[in-house]
Each structure stands twice: as C-alpha cells, then as structure tokens.
Amino acid sequence: MWALRRASFPLRLNSLYRNRVFHVRVPYVKLTPNTCVEDHAGISVSPQLAYGNGGFSSPNRCFHSGLGSSRCEFSSQAGTKDDDDLEDGFSELETPLGYESEKLLDSDSEHSDDAEVPHNELELSHDEDELVTVKKSSQKRVLSELFKDIMDAPGLSVRTALDKWVEEGKELSREEISLTMANLRRRKMYGRALQLSEWLESKKHLEFVDSDYASRLDLIAKLRGLHAAEGFIESIPESFRGEIVYRTLLANCVVLNNLHKAEEIFNKMKDLEFPVTAFACNQLLFLYKRNDKKKIADVLLIMEHENVKPSPLTFKILIDAKGQSKDIAGMDQIVEKMKGEGIEPDIQTNAVLVGHYISAGLDDKAKALLKKMEGEDLRENRWVCRTLLPLYANLGMADEVGRVWKVCETHPRIEDCFAAIEAWGKLKKIDEAEAVFEMMSKKWKLTPKNCSVLLKVYANHKMLVKAKDLVKRMVDSGCRLGPLTWDALVKLYVQAGEVEKADTVLQKAIQQSKAKPLFSSYLTILLQYAKRGDIHNSEKIFYKMKQAGYASRPRQYQVLIEAYINAKVPAYGIRDRLKGDNISPNRTLANMLVQVDGFKKSPASDLLD
Template sequence: MWALRRASLPLRNRVYSVRASCVKLIPTTYTEDEAGISEPPQVAYGGLMSLKKFYHSGHASSKFNVSRRELSSQADANSTKEEDDLLQDGFSELETPAAGDGVENQNLLTSDTYLSDDSEDVEGPQNELELSDTDIDDSTEKKSRKGRAESEIFKEISNANTPSISSVLDKWLEEGKELSRQDISLAMLNLRRRKMYGRALQFLEWLESNKQLEFLERDYASRLDLIAKSRGLRKAESYIETIPESFRGEVIYRTLLANCISQNNLKKAEEIFNKMKDLEFPLTQFVCNQLLLLYKRNDKKKIADVLLVMESENIKPSPFTYKILIDTKGQFNDIAGMDQIVESMKAEGIEPDIGTKAVIVGHYISAGFEEKAENVLKEMEGENLKKNRWVCRSLLPLYANLGKADEVGRIWKVCESNPRVEECLAAIEAWGKLKKIDEAEAVFEMMSKKWKLSSKNYSVLLKVYANHKMVTKGKDLIKRMADSGCRIGPLTWDALVKLHVQAGEVEKADAILQKAIQQNQVKPMFPTYFSILEQYSKQGNVHNSEKIFYGMKQAGYASRARQYQALIQAYVNAKIPAYGMRDRLRADNIVPNKVLANLLVQVDGFRKNPLSDLLD
C-alpha cells in the first residue's frame, strides 16, 4: 500500500497533524463550484494520495475519531473475499452499467427466461449492500451461480398477487411441504438478487414467528438489512435492540453501517461507526472501504484521514480500495494522478479487474484522452474476444461513449448469433448513445422473440426514447409493456417520468411519481425525483418544488447542495423570498458553495436595497 506515498506529490504545508498513536477523523465540509468540485491546487493527502484540496468554512458537523488506543488493535489486514464481494455488490457506484465480473455471473443472468423488474438496480447508491453471502451457504451459492436452481418456495413468493405473503406460506405448510435451510437460503438469494426486499423481509418474519428457522447472527443481520432497505434506518436501528445480546456482534453493526452508507446518511454512518468503536469491534478493511466510499460521495477531504488510519493499523488496501481512489482522482480530472494510483496498484501485485478498467476508460474519455481509452479497451478485449465473451457487455457502451459506431458493430457481431440478455441490453444502450435508433430497436425485437421480457428490458429502450425526446414511440412501448403484464419497478418509473418531462408534461410526470410512491414496494430512484424538481424549479413553482424536495427526504435521500440549488432557484424564478433557508442548510450540515451563496442572496427577504435605505 505504501507505494501510494511514492505516487503522491510532496506536501509543503500539512493539512493535518497526525500522530501514530491517535488518528482523528473529524468530518469537514467543503465547497463546490457549478461542476461540483473546487479548483484549488493539488496537495498530497497525508503523504498517501495526491488529491485536489477542498477548502472549507464553518464548523465540523460532528465529533468523529478513531483511536488506536480505544479500538481493537487486531485489525484485519486482509479481509476475506466474502467481505470484498459484499462491498463490490453493495456499493458499486463505481461500476459502469455494463461492467462484468466474470463468466459465472453472466451465466446466472442469462439463465433466467424471465427477469423480474425487482432486479433493477436502484441509484445510487445507487446499488445497495447485498448480504447474499451471509444468507447462503457455499453449496447454495455455487448452485445458484451455475444458474440451475430457482427454489419452489421462491416462485410461490414472487408470484403471489397479494401484498402479504403469509397466506402463501401458511398454505405451503398446510400442504405438508418442508423448508430446509438450503431452501430458505436459495429463496432469499433469489429475492435479494431481484431487489424484492419487502417480500424477503416478510419471509424472514414469517419464518421466525412460525419457528421454521433457528435464527443465527447472519439471519438477524439479514433481517436488519432488509428492514433498513424497505422501512428505513430508524426502524433498523430500533430492531437491533430486539436482537438477543449474544447475537448482537460486529456483523450486526457492520450491516447497519453499510446501509447508512448505501443511503448516503453521513451523520448516521459516523454515529454507528463511533458506536462500533465504543464496543471495541476490530477496524477491518471492509469498514475502511465503506468509509472511503462515504467520504468520496460527501467529503473528499476525509479520504486522507481514512488512509492514514489504514496505514497506522496496517490495513492493506483491497482492489476495491484502489477502485474508489482511482475514481476519485478521475472525478478531479487528475489523469496523471489516476495513472500513478494504477501503477501503485500493480506494484502491489493487484491487477485492475474489468470493472476498474471500465472506470479508468470512462475518465479517460471524459478528459479527452481517447487514445489512452482505446488502449485500455484493447486490454479488456484481450487477444480473443470470443473466448473473453463476457467482457462484451462492458465494451459496448464504452465504445459508444467514444463515438465508435464501427467498434460497437464489431463487438455486437461477436454476440449477435447467440446473444445473452446483458449483452443485448448493453447493445441497446450503446446504439442509443450513438443515435442509431433503428439498430437499438432491432436488438430489442430480437430479444422479444427470444425471451419473455421484463420491465427492466423494456426500460432500456424506453430510456433511449426519452433521451431523444421520442415521445410517441415511448408511449407506444409503454402500452406494449402494459399489455405484456410486466411488473413495474424503479427503472421503469424513472424512464416514464423522464419521457413525460421531455414532453413538457411535468404534472403528468409528477402523477406517475406519486403512483410509484403509493405502491411502496421499491422507492423511486434519486434521478426520478430530481428531474421533476428541476422542471418545477424552472417554472418557479415553489409549492410543488417544496413537495418534491420533502418527498426526497421522506424516501431517505439525504439533502445535499444540488437539491437545495434547484429548490432555491424555484424561489428565484418565482421572485419571492425564501425565509429560513440558511437555517435549513445549516440543519443539513451544508455549507453554501458559490452558486448557492449567490442564490441565497437573491431570496433573502431581509436584504437591504437602495429603496429600503431611503425608507429607513
């Protein structure tokens, strides 16, 4: 890990005072420009990472520190593969939609003749922590990865037409059918894979109340995770108090911490971390990676502190650690620094996986380094693309981002004769980016003849239509989707909302969003809310802007500068003051950036002007 020091630039003026015996992590705030990042010169964070400095003002949001004297010194320098897999599955906002992680996962996806809409990925978080590895034993996982097994009880649960599945489960017992732990594990795995968290939670609650399963710590952790996902962090935290003390270990709190981070709740995540510290749980690589992801999203200045803690506790970075750091560098458009981290990673004997390479390519493209991007794409492709077939779903959208229609066509030809579901979806996305709608539609029609399509499949083409303002085609596709009896999920809601927003029908888009909320199965995605908020803001519709802003909070999306900027712009456009707005920002621990500060001045009801001076 410490080769990262050599990849960093010299630091003339230390930002932090660090002692080996006690490393403090104190949350700080930072300012953003219109693009979301500030422009100060480069500094070396703690001698480890060369990142752009964030200037900040105001007070720290809360006390948050890590002390070697207080935490267990038995830090896990090499976390298990299970932990790394959990983190990859749970927080992979760094993954591109087409990023693959191997042939086995591809087989699992393509084996399903019907992919439920509940399998759609929710934003960011986009992408939440999966506890499937704690829910199942090795044999169940191997069986599922081979795509052979979908348990009978899972089919009964997923096909139930009632909100409550108790009657389905009661009938199962009345018919004399048994439920082994392996049956339960496989059903839970399939429910989680399809993001059917509400039903998975009902299943666990029924199992416990009917004494069909002797709960272990991993079962309590699984139920906690499902409560956090479907009912919120407050209910999840309350549930911990009901767990027998003997099972209330590190796994339980790690699960809650992970959900705090997946829901981007900075304050609660720091609170839970401090609780873990007080309980003297070991500081692991898994926890450090979660903190890095949290601060990457909210307070990049704190990345340095986490790295220093990892150094002091001799916790080596995992591949996912490097992936976060690479993405952070790329976000600053610091390509030279990003390349240095990649070299440090390789020097430690860790070769970037396909997902990490996809992140690198994305930042090369954004920065205008097309030749570098193409070189990495060729590395990903390998010498024989037919043998490396599983990388096609990553290559298709990346070549589209480069505007390489010929390359997209070449890659698609490798897949076309015997395509897989994810390859088709990637191809539709790629052709859509290249504005080749006919090609995208041709792939979709081929899919419809080969498989029974889910709403997820329809949503990819629907998004293409929305992005190109093809309202009539979009509405026709929606009708076709409804006729097919597809289950509607968050990706579909998002595409529907954006289709109407593009058509200038924001009230209709709002009505669709409210219907999605009322269904209360899977919460709408962040971009779904925000696209409506932006439109109401442009109209100067303060009432509806406040309604959507409040709805985002109710859904568990933390208020950030971006939401406030849209909200305050609504007041500006309506030419009315926004009383108490500074207090609201302070309550959400947001320090105004330049854009917000300017907007606040415009909506300040107590602002002095030349006329008011004369009246005084």
Template sequence: MCRNQSYILGTFRACCAKSEVTSRSIEDNAAFVEPQKVRFNTSLSSKRCYVMTRDSPMPCRGLQFFSTQAGTESSEEEDDNLEAGFSKRQTPVSAGATQDSKGEAGNDDEFSELEISEDEINDDVEGPQNEMELSDTEPEVGREKSRERRGSNQLFRIIVTAPGLSVHNSLEKWVEEGNELTRPDILLAMLFLRRRRMYGRALQLSEYVESTKKVEFLERDYASRIDLIAKVRGIHKAENYIEKIPKSFRGEVVYRTLLANCVLANNVKKSEQVFNKMKDLEFPITCFACNQLLLLYKRVDKKKIADVLLLMEKEKVKPSLFTYRILIDTKGQSNDIAGMEQIVETMKAEGIEPDLATQALLAKHYVLGGLKEKAEPVLKQMEGGNGKENRWACRSVLPLYATLGKADEVERLWNICKPNPRIDECIAAIEAWGKLNNVEEAEAVFDKMVKTWKKLSSKHYTAMLKVYANHKMLAKGKDLVKQIGESGCRIGPLTWDALVKLYVEAGEVEKADSILQKAAQQNQIKPMFSSFMTIMEQYARRGDVHNAEKMFHRMRQAGYQARIRPFQCLIQTYLNAKVPAYGMRERLIADNVFPNKALAAQLASADAFRKTAVSELLD
C-alpha cells in the same frame, strides 16, 4: 504496504486541494482520532480528524441476502449513475459469500458494477442472471440442484402469491400440508425476493422463520433481518431491533449492516454514530467499513476522504480493489487525470491489476476529460485486441465507444456478438446505438432480443424505452409501454425512471409527475433518486416553487436524505421565480448539509436580506 498507503494519502490530498467543497466546522460531540495533522487547502484548525463512515451490508451465510451495497450519488448526475454501481451494490453481500483468510467478507468489488443503468436495480429479474451469482449466494445447494430449484421453488411462489400482509398465514398453511421448510429453500426464496426488491415479503418470511424456530438463527441471519427492517421500516426500527438480538450474536456483521444502510440513506450523522459505536465495541476496523466511509464522503465531503485514508494507514488496513476504484472515480470527477493515473500506478505497485470495471471507469473519465487518445488504448485493452478474446467485455466497451462517437467500432463489436448475442450485450448495443442517434439500429437489436428470448423482464424493455425518451419519441415510447404491459412484466423503478424521462422530454411534466406518484403508491416501492430530480429540475426551470417544494418533500418521504443537489435545484427554483428563499440556510443546517461553492453562491443570491451597494446607500 504502509509506504504505498502514505503515497496514496499524499496523492489524494492534492485532489482534495482542488476540491471545491468548503471546509466544515468540527462538531464537539463527534468521535475522532488524533494522528498527525492533515493538510488540504490549508491545515485543519485542529489535529482532530473525523473518521466517520458509508452502501452495503455483508456476506451472509444466514437466511437473507443483501443485494445493495451502500451508494447511489455524489454531486452531479454522472456521480449519481456511478454511485448506483458503487453504493447500491456494496451492501451486505449475499448469504454465503466467501471469506478470506482474515475473515473478511468476499470482495467488495463483486457487488460494485460500473454504471449499469441506475442501474442495476434488477427490479424484476426471473432469478440470478448467471450460474455464478447463484452459487456465490447459495453455498449449500449444488449447482445442478440449484437449476432445479430455480424453476420449482414452491416456497417462493407461496410467498409471492400471498395476499398483502398474510405471508405468515400462507406459510403456516403450506407447512401444515406437510411441506418441509429447509434452509436451502429459505435461502433461495430470500434471494429471489431481494432481487425483485420485495423487501416487505422477505421481512415477513424472516419473521416467520424466527418466530416458529423452523431454522436456527445465526449472526448473519440477524444481520439480514436488520437490513430488511432498515429498508422497510427505517433505520430507527432497525437500530431498536439490535437490542433484541442475543448478545452473543451482536457482532461486527450486525453493526456493519446497520452502518451500510445508514450510508445508503445518506444519513451522515447516524453513519458516524454507528461507526463510532463499532469502535467503542472494539470491533476491528475493516476495509469494508472504511470503504463505506469513502463512499459516504465521496458524496458529501470529499475533503474527508483524506481522513479516512489516514485512518487506514494508522490502523494498517490494506486497501482493496474497490477502495482504489472509489479513489480513481473521485479523482476523475475532480478532473484530476494526473492524480487518477497516480492512483492506478500505486494500485499496480500493490500487486492489484485493474479489472474490467476499473478500466471502464478510467476510460469514461478520459472521455469526459476530452482525452480520447488515452481512452481508446484502454478500450482496446479491455476487448483484448479483436473483441473475440474478451467477448465478455463487449457489454462495457460498446457504450463507451458510442460515447466517443465511434460508430464503426460499435458496429464492429456488435457484428461479433450478433450471430449469438447474450442478453446483456443486446442491452449494451441498444444503449450504444441510442447514444449514436441511430434509433433504427437500436430497434433492430431490440427486435432481435425479443425474438431470441421469449420472456424478457421490464429491465430489458426499459433499455429501448430510454432510447425513445432521449430522442423525444413519445408515440413510440407509449407503444412500447403497452407492449411491456401485454408481456406481463412487473414494472419497477427502472421503468418508472424511463417513463418519467419520456414524458418530461415530450414536455408533459405534470403527466410524468402523476406517473411517478401513482407508481410509488400502487407498488409501495421506492422510486429512483433520478426520477424525482428529473421532474424537480423542470419545475425549477419554470420557477414553480410550489411543485418544486412538493417534489422535494416527496423525496424525503421516499427515504432520500437531504443532500446538496436537491437543495441546489430548490434554491434555483426560487431564483428563477424571483422570490426570496426565506429560512433556506436554517433548513440546510437542520439537515446537516454543508454547502459547496456553487450552493453557497446560490444561497447568497437567494438571500432576502443580503446587502447590495444600493441597499447600503438606502440604509
């Protein structure tokens, strides 16, 4: 294993050598390990190697469920989408996730899907999308019993219908009426609340259960509470709550939950502090924690990925499938196809075969790299030869064939699914036909979906709304929005994102801005990163500094930490407006953002005090 890990490290250093990320100075107060010297473009100036950390808390047999794995978004839009799959789905696993023989949480990969539309926010799901999801997160409730609870969870309805901040009062009244508050009921209610991103109400439920001592809190219940506090009140409040937890319950799960939320917030400094705190407390260095580091550095500093791999080698931490997937994606983003393939071979040598998500990731990077001849065999392997053997792969393969422009393959696979389609296959087909600019076929699939399932969530309507947005069909998009409203669906971040794009593509940027602001204020739910960026990029093109700065500020208010892409957009606004960007370097330093080559070039162009050949003559 160590030999193969050394090979992974060696392979990955080559990738780092290709990276355009500039090296950053090492801060004196950072913790470090001192293994052998690591080389990227050049050797590090010190033997010290950062080993700091990054989207998800972990399986929790307690009251709460973690629905997000630390992620969301590297440098470009492509990475943003993939992060959604990685990071936002690698957070603390659901309560009751299984543990392996070493006590590790169940597979990271269960919660890391490949680009399921920024994806996977499941902002309004009626419940688990399948029986397996429910059983994975609810070990104490049998499958048959789960089906009953799924439709008759009174506790969940009490919480959802309670006015504002009065969940405590509603629960108290419910208990006084003779209802029993049991752990299985709490588990299921918490699951549904998290799936709807109702973190505030989920936090009130947790507070009520702890304060009334209706159920004995376990370490994972405290960890779940940390996760909710971080999401609702911020990292600082979550950190303070840890001090109130009994020492006997302040274990690794509690801290890794905090770590995952720090990573999810892109808070590099705090993530590193938490990781080092875990080391100081002598918790074992786990693959989960290292994967968080990899996810973080994949976005903010790819050079440090090699440091994490070196740490894993030193501590004999065996990479998981999810680890390999992060490395494959990073290689693909650097357009290092040979290196990506070497990672796959190393993974296979370790006895880990690529799963569907990994194969889809490989196919996507082949397509983006213009290697269609390599992408097609992977897609054929995914579908198992005729599309019927691996029917479940259709949802991933359909959009990829569309990206290749293979309308005949999309039609072939859809005809296999069409007689008895699954809802996720319908969504994939809508996306595929949309990519192929065949709006009529996309509408036909959507109509079939509406007729087949009486009650859809806004997520399903949003698939069609995105097609209209991409094709600048504002009138049809508005009609669909009305249809969503009439259906009684709760509209969440996915739908807002599609609406924003719909109006932006139609040239109504101010309307898109207004929609996003009202949606966030009325629902008190965090909009998606891409929603802010879609609007901000339009202001940048106009050179509208005032509104671009306003959007930048609103992103920070929503909880998105500073990162390269928003700064690039903001500086481009100043360049297009032909006005100097005073203090921009200081703002980057204050936010711990280290520029890559592209951002450094922008900074130089926007520097009001830069020297030119003419200015030097005049001086």
C-alpha cells in the same frame, strides 16, 4: 503502500491518535466535482485533524452522533465545496454500464422470473472484508420448492405457506431456507423474506447465528429504515451483536447515501472495539467520494494507523476519485501502486479508467486500454462485450460497436442486449437499437427492465410518440409499470416542453402503485419549475421528494432557491430550513442564499437608515 497516500493525496497535518502524538502527512484529495452534474470549483485545504477517543474531530468538522429523524434520511455533514451538488449521479465505479444504475425501488412491482439484482445492489460477504455484488452471471439459477410454495400462497400469507409446509412433514433444512431467501432477495421481495425470517425464529425451526440476525437487520433496514434497524439490534442477544451485524447496518447507510449515520455507526463499531477492516473503511470511502471528498484523507489515515491493508475496492475508489478530479497523472500513479501491491486491475476498474480517459480527451489511451481489455480473442472473452459496447459508443466508434456486437449476436445474453441498445442509442442509431430490442423480445418475455433500456434511448432523443407506443405495448403484454418507466416518461414530457403533463404522470403513477419513484424523476420536474420561477410547484415537488423518503441535500436546495431567484422574491426562513436538514451551505449555495435574503440591506437602504 502508504507511499501512495503521501504521493497522491498530500497534505501535512498534526494528528492526535489514542493519546499519542504523531506528526504525519495526512492524505488529502483536491478534487473537482463530477463532470456529469456539477460545476468545477477548487477545494480549500482541510483544517487540522484530531483523532482520539474513538472519534474524528477537527476545528470545523467532526463525525456527529445521533439522527434527527426516525426515518432513514440522506443526512450529510457536507463540506464547503461544490461537489456536494452531486445527487444520485453514481460514477462508473459503482455502475460501469449506464442501464445498471437504474435500480428498481419496489420489491414486487416490477419483478419477473428473469429479474436480476443490479450491480449496485450491495451485499455483504462474510468471508472477506470486501464489498461484493449479488449478481453472479455464471451461477445457475435454482428455484427452491419452498420458494414456489410461498409464491403460490394467496396474497402475502407467507406464514400460512410455511405452516402448511411443516404440517406436510417436509424437511426445513438450512440449505432449503438459504435457497428460498436467495430467490426472494433476487426478486426484491424483501417483505416476504422478512416474514420467513420472523417465522423461523418464532417457531424455533432454525438456530439463529449472527449472520441470520444480520440478514434480518438488512431486510428491516430496506423495508422500514435505518431507525428501525437500529432498534432491532437491541433485541438481538448480546452474544450475537457482532461485527457482521454492525457492518450490515453500515452497508445499508451506504445504500441510502446516509453519510451522517454511517459515520455514527463506524464510530460505534470502534467504541465496541471491533477491528477496523477494509470493508468498513471502504464504505466510508464510497460515501466520501460521492459527498465530501476531503474526508477521503481521514479514512486513509485511519487505515494507516490501524495497519489495514487496502483491498482492490480501496484502489478502485481512489482511482475513480482521481479520475473525477481530472488528475489523470495521479490516477495512473494509483494504478501503478495497485499493481505494485500485486493487484491487477479487473475489467470494471479498466472500464472506469477508460471512462476517465475519454472524459479527459485522451482517446488514444482509452482505445489502447480497450484493446487490452478485449484480449487476443474476443470470442473467448465475450463476457467483456457488455462492458466494451457502451465504451466504444462513448468514443463515437460505430464500427467497433458493430464488430463487438457481431461477436454476441448469434448467442446473446440479456446483458449483452442491454449494452448494445444503450450503445446504439448513444450513437443515435435508433434503428439498430430497436433491432436488438426486437431480437431480445423474441428470446425473453417483455419486462419493465427490458423495456426501460429502449425507453431511455427514446427519452434521450425526444421520441415521445415511439415511447408512448412502447408503453402501450408493455401494458398490452401485461407488464406492471414502475419507477423506470415513469422516469423515462417524465423526461420525455419535460423535453417536449410539457412539464405539467410530466408532473401529472408522476403523481398518477404514485397513486396507482406503492412503488417509490426515482430521485431523478422528481429532480427533472423540479429543475423545470425552478427555471420558470414557479415557487408554488417547486415547493410542492420539494415536499414530495421528502415525503418519498429523499431527504434534502444541497443540490435540491440549490434548485429550489433558483426558483426564488428567477421569481425575484426573497426566500424567508430558508437558512433555518437548511439548518433543520443539517446542511452546511457549500460555496454555490452560500452565494445563492445572499440573493434571496429578505433582510439584506442595499446601499440605498443603508443611506436612508
């Protein structure tokens, strides 16, 4: 397997590992930024890497310890490359269908009986060292009786419902508790789930084991942030502070894209002498693919030294990283190595490959792989349709989209409808997208998630009137508007040239609801203010993003500094602000900083001095 590292990620470095000297070829990824958001810039060769005493270090970068804030932040020790610019633009590896990349960020604001956990909602599997998704479309949904009682309780008085349950002499089995927890989590009702966990321990109705503490920690991290979750670990009996607990914290660092804290937790796990697993390494690989691709090499080196066998997810991450770099030959080479290890690419991996083939202009390779994904009889493999629809749309193949949709049309699943609406929207066939939506509306009740798919189509095609009509229909039907709806409206108003209106809509939405707006909603408005050179409003939105819990990263600063450049005024103290946010300027950002430096000397000033 590790011939893969030498062949696909070559770089010769000296490494010191556990007080022994190895002369090895350390993996290195020379990648260009994600094509969706970033500009293209090469990546310089990484300096020598030293590994010892349970940590990573190099002359210019290391895995730092400590967190500067008590709030959970997107802290990153970014490299010097432009792919640090990427913000929340997840590749197809994490979310093969576009509509699934939009997470509901509030636990109760947009839930429904049909609520489902998106594919990118990460969950821990305690049986395998693998990152898996909660969603299992083939699994029958079962509502527990305890869950129904909790939902019927007035307000959020979960404890009252639980006390009543016990008083009535009803059995409180682990099976009932697990099912109730699953129901609450599926609807993102993390607050109620946490109350249930706390009540169970305080009343001693359940003998807690490490997985129960890990579940509690996960809920705390989601509701109160990583700092609170770390504090909770100290209260866990030492005998239960095992690897499951720490990898739960590590996985939450990934969900929050907190690279700095993830590195710290990874090192902590090694200091505690937990075994290095594919699960833990995959967490870092996810983060480095998004934030600092040079460090992919470090993780592969650790896996080699610790004799950690790469999992299917490891290959998927490396395939996606190569695809983002436009290194199609390297990507195909990794696929062959994957097959050589006896692992056949699954549908999700093939969807990633197709996406990168299309992006590289290799339509024939994309079409051939799509046909292979279909199998001999698509009707027997109809669950593949939801993946095929948007990919055929990306190729501009309306006939193929229509053919695949016909397979689903008689007995569609809701995910098929989402994919069809997205596909027809990409092909600019609004009537077809609306027809699917109406069919879906008759079969399932209107929910914010269902409507957001069509709203996104309207936003992409600047159809403000239709979007307003759909929002009015949502309100009339009793839908509670949330982040997905706000995001679509913000984009619609911005595209109509009404930036102030978009800003107002977002601020009113925040006041009316406790839900957290999507990152993209803020960034869309910030970009427009920056283009105008409107420093006041740019700084306001920048502050609002921080206030919402989105810690600053290079991308936000680049947009903010663009406002100063367009206004032709210096940005005093901007370097100190970057340092305060623990950001190392990448190439693009460094060039922009020179332009807004209020103390730089011009040739004329040098002569006068």
